[in-house]
Amino acid sequence: MKLFIANGHLIDPAAQENTGMSVLIEDGKVSAWLRPNETQPEGCEVFDATGLLVAPGFIDLHVHLREPGQEHKETIASGCAAAVAGGWTSVCPMPNTNPVNDNAAITRYMIEQAEHAGSANVFPIGAITKSSDGAELAEMGEMKAAGAVAVSDDGRPVPNAGIMRRAMQYAKDFGLPVIDHCEDKSLSAGGVMHEGRVSLLLGLKGMPALAEDIDAVRDIILAQDTGAHVHIAHVSTKGAVEAVRRAKNEGINVTCEVTPHHFTLTDKYVEGYDTNYKMAPPLRSEEHVDAIIEGIKDGTIDAIATDHAPHHHDEKALEFDRAPMGITGLETAVGLAFNELVHKGIISLERLVEMCSANPARIFSLEGRGTLRPGSIADITVIDPELKWAYSNAESRSRSRNSPFDGWEFTGRAVATFVSGRLVFKA
Amino acid sequence: MDKPFRRRDLLGIRDLTAAEIKGILDTSENFLEVNVREIKKVPTLRGKTVINLFFENSTRTRTSFELAAKRLSADAVNISVASSSLSKGETLVDTALNLDAMNPDCIVVRHGSAGVPYQLAKVSKAAIINAGDGSNEHPTQALLDAMTIREHKKQFEGLEVAIVGDILHSRVARSNIHLLTKLGARVRVAGPGTLVPPDFIHLVGADEGRSTQLIVCEHIEEAIRGADVVMILRIQRERQDAAYFPTLREYSIHYGLTNERLDLAKKDAIVLHPGPMNRGIEIASEVADSSRSLILDQVKYGVAVRMAVLYLVTGGSASA
Ligand SMILES: [Zn+2]
Numbered sequence: 057m058k059l060f061i062a063n064g065h066l067i068d069p070a071a072q073e074n075t076g077m078s079v080l081i082e083d084g085k086v087s088a089w090l091r092p093n094e095t096q097p098e099g100c101e102v103f104d105a106t107g108l109l110v111a112p113g114f115i116d117l118h119v120h121l122r123e124p125g126q127e128h129k130e131t132i133a134s135g136c137a138a139a140v141a142g143g144w145t146s147v148c149p150m151p152n153t154n155p156v157n158d159n160a161a162i163t164r165y166m167i168e169q170a171e172h173a174g175s176a177n178v179f180p181i182g183a184i185t186k187s188s189d190g191a192e193l194a195e196m197g198e199m200k201a202a203g204a205v206a207v208s209d210d211g212r213p214v215p216n217a218g219i220m221r222r223a224m225q226y227a228k229d230f231g232l233p234v235i236d237h238c239e240d241k242s243l244s245a246g247g248v249m250h251e252g253r254v255s256l257l258l259g260l261k262g263m264p265a266l267a268e269d270i271d272a273v274r275d276i277i278l279a280q281d282t283g284a285h286v287h288i289a290h291v292s293t294k295g296a297v298e299a300v301r302r303a304k305n306e307g308i309n310v311t312c313e314v315t316p317h318h319f320t321l322t323d324k325y326v327e328g329y330d331t332n333y334k335m336a337p338p339l340r341s342e343e344h345v346d347a348i349i350e351g352i353k354d355g356t357i358d359a360i361a362t363d364h365a366p367h368h369h370d371e372k373a374l375e376f377d378r379a380p381m382g383i384t385g386l387e388t389a390v391g392l393a394f395n396e397l398v399h400k401g402i403i404s405l406e407r408l409v410e411m412c413s414a415n416p417a418r419i420f421s422l423e424g425r426g427t428l429r430p431g432s433i434a435d436i437t438v439i440d441p442e443l444k445w446a447y448s449n450a451e452s453r454s455r456s457r458n459s460p461f462d463g464w465e466f467t468g469r470a471v472a473t474f475v476s477g478r479l480v481f482k483a
Numbered sequence: 484m485d486k487p488f489r490r491r492d493l494l495g496i497r498d499l500t501a502a503e504i505k506g507i508l509d510t511s512e513n514f515l516e517v518n519v520r521e522i523k524k525v526p527t528l529r530g531k532t533v534i535n536l537f538f539e540n541s542t543r544t545r546t547s548f549e550l551a552a553k554r555l556s557a558d559a560v561n562i563s564v565a566s567s568s569l570s571k572g573e574t575l576v577d578t579a580l581n582l583d584a585m586n587p588d589c590i591v592v593r594h595g596s597a598g599v600p601y602q603l604a605k606v607s608k609a610a611i612i613n614a615g616d617g618s619n620e621h622p623t624q625a626l627l628d629a630m631t632i633r634e635h636k637k638q639f640e641g642l643e644v645a646i647v648g649d650i651l652h653s654r655v656a657r658s659n660i661h662l663l664t665k666l667g668a669r670v671r672v673a674g675p676g677t678l679v680p681p682d683f684i685h686l687v688g689a690d691e692g693r694s695t696q697l698i699v700c701e702h703i704e705e706a707i708r709g710a711d712v713v714m715i716l717r718i719q720r721e722r723q724d725a726a727y728f729p730t731l732r733e734y735s736i737h738y739g740l741t742n743e744r745l746d747l748a749k750k751d752a753i754v755l756h757p758g759p760m761n762r763g764i765e766i767a768s769e770v771a772d773s774s775r776s777l778i779l780d781q782v783k784y785g786v787a788v789r790m791a792v793l794y795l796v797t798g799g800s801a802s803a
Contacts, residue, residue, distance in 0.1 A: 252682075252685075253682075253685040253686075253688065256683065256685060256686050257497065258597055258598065258619060259597040259598075259617055259618040259619025259620065259654060259657060260597050260598070260617075260618075260619075261618070328601060328605075329598030329601045329602050370574050373574040373575060373576040373577075374574055374575055375575055375594070375596035375599055375602070376596060376598045377596045377597065377617070378596065
């Protein structure tokens with residue numbers, strides 16, 4: 057079975073390629089690149105990519121798929137459908153399922169459900185501690201053997217520095233990155249939005265930026281001490297960006313990701329008390345968003361991840377301080393990255409592809425992905441950078457509708473998604 | 484009466500212009516007279532339905548709104564909802580839609596969460612009046628405070644107003660700061676550092692040209708010295724558990740309004756308190772009972788202000 061993606065513009069940052077090139081795929085793997093003047097091989101199914109970008113499949117390091125336990129919000133199948141519609145060929149679900157993904161059986165179950173669904177690849181993230189309670193280490197080695205690619209207690213960050221230190225020492229043995237949702241809850245407790253002028257104006261309890269800064273600094277120090285790889289999730293503050301920048305300069309093993317909403321929106325959007333603007337970390341003020349943009353520009357920030365967090369409508373229809381935190385994001389991320397980063401001249405197309413494919417693959421050591429070099433797995437995202445489209449919550453593939461970007465117009469989207477050489481989405 | 488206020492809802496003072504605030508105060512003056520008549524009732528809102536939807540207990544505010552509605556001949560219905568009933572599955576939006584199906588003209592809402600009146604206004608056909616939402620706003624309280632101040636001080640321009648206590652969590656303080664600075668007064672706030680963050684000066688922004696009208700004082704004495712009006716906030720006893728201050732005893736010693744502290748204010752200074760008072764904690768009994776204390780006037784003006792607001796948002800006929 058051969059597939060020929062013809063006449064596209066190939067961007068493969070890992071291979072330092074950015075040129076007109078057709079891609080030949082055999083048995084789910086890239087077998088060759090052909091220049092536009094070379095003759096098309098015989099007996100291929102052809103996908104005409106004229107005028108389109110052909111990139112290594114995008115990898116989302118941070119999603120919530122809610123299965124097992126909260127299938128009314130999302131299932132692995134519905135989450136994967138939303139993923140491929142957004143151009144993501146692989147997603148890494150956080151372990152805050154019910155039960156928590158803190159053992160190999162659940163890790164395996166998640167991967168099996170994804171294979172069943174047959175669209176995006178699922179690379180689960182295991183818990184750092186049992187039940188993410190922050191007390192006893194989870195069986196990281198077993199989970200890794202079952203297919204886990206990193207560990208995190210995400211929204212319930214390990215509060216005890218001693219346990220976090222041990223977790224890093226232990227995770228290092230298995231080559232697992234420790235993902236850190238940086239939030240010192242003793243500082244952010246009860247907060248429902250960024251602490252600042254807007255929270256003052258709205259009478260809502262704020263989460264100070266320093267709650268993120270302090271935890272980021274703590275865990276960078278622990279990474280330096282242990283030599284473990286710490287990956288800072290959804291970085292959102294000026295202080296955390298600066299801490300990562302400094303750490304990288306000092307050679308500490310640290311990487312980080314940013315979400316589209318944190319580089320797009322400020323806390324001013326909370327002014328109407330719309331719970332679709334409630335998330336953790338919260339939308340920050342302009343100075344923090346500026347620092348994030350700067351970090352994207354200078355390479356401090358490695359990857360774009362969605363933190364796709366589906367919630368049922370009834371839960372989001374509550375009072376602002378009682379509604380759950382989080383928004384969906386798989387289908388809007390690429391559009392937002394185009395609007396806010398590429399079309400505004402913040403980063404090049406090549407850098408965008410790098411932040412969505414090469415870097416995520418490197419950060420979680422996903423062999424054979426994040427590049428389309430011959431021999432690699434044929435996970436491919438085909439993009440029309442000039443396509444004008446509007447996102448609609450009503451048409452989302454996710455089971456949930458909690459996106460603040462309903463009705464937003466974008467220029468640029470993924471128009472076809474291939475996983476292991478199989479077309480799994482076409483716009 | 485020509486209507487000075489053309490909004491459908493009264494959600495907060497923050498959104499209002501100085502002219503709108505003055506308009507509400509002027510309308511309130513007109514209704515004040517109804518409250519001292521032999522027959523305290525006018526047909527202004529005959530046939531209109533007002534629902535008092537209270538998710539938080541507040542006998543005072545609810546009674547004040549209820550009296551205001553009845554004196555305007557509206558049909559007033561009280562609904563008390565323990566917040567816990569919402570956790571049984573009914574969402575805020577469900578509640579609003581259910582009430583809407585009964586076609587009320589106005590819903591007066593009090594809720595422990597900031598923003599609820601804004602959320603209801605988006606889905607309800609009825610006019611929404613905010614009767615206090617979490618730590619956000621309590622607009623009719625600020626309006627009745629303003630009416631009390633205007634009665635005694637005649638104007639707001641150049642007035643020095645001290646607000647003392649739990650500024651951080653106080654919807655009364657917030658609404659008053661917006662109102663008083665919009666009308667030209669200067670507000671100084673003071674209290675324990677845990678409850679009066681220095682950043683509070685950003686509540687009224689430079690973009691609105693009012694940044695010099697709000698001052699955060701380090702000491703209560705600094706706030707009260709030379710003040711025309713001293714506004715004392717009620718201390719929520721549960722704040723103590725959250726470690727904002729060590730004990731009520733220590734609070735009363737360092738931040739309570741005593742006669743000695745009040746002597747720092749102007750000779751003709753007046754004292755306001757939104758009630759109910761914790762006597763001996765945020766305010767000494769001798770201050771509360773002195774002639775400078777206008778706490779009962781505030782209650783009296785409360786009914787008139789609420790009549791005015793109900794009249795303005797529900798669009799009743801002016802024939803009194
Ligand atoms: Zn998180």
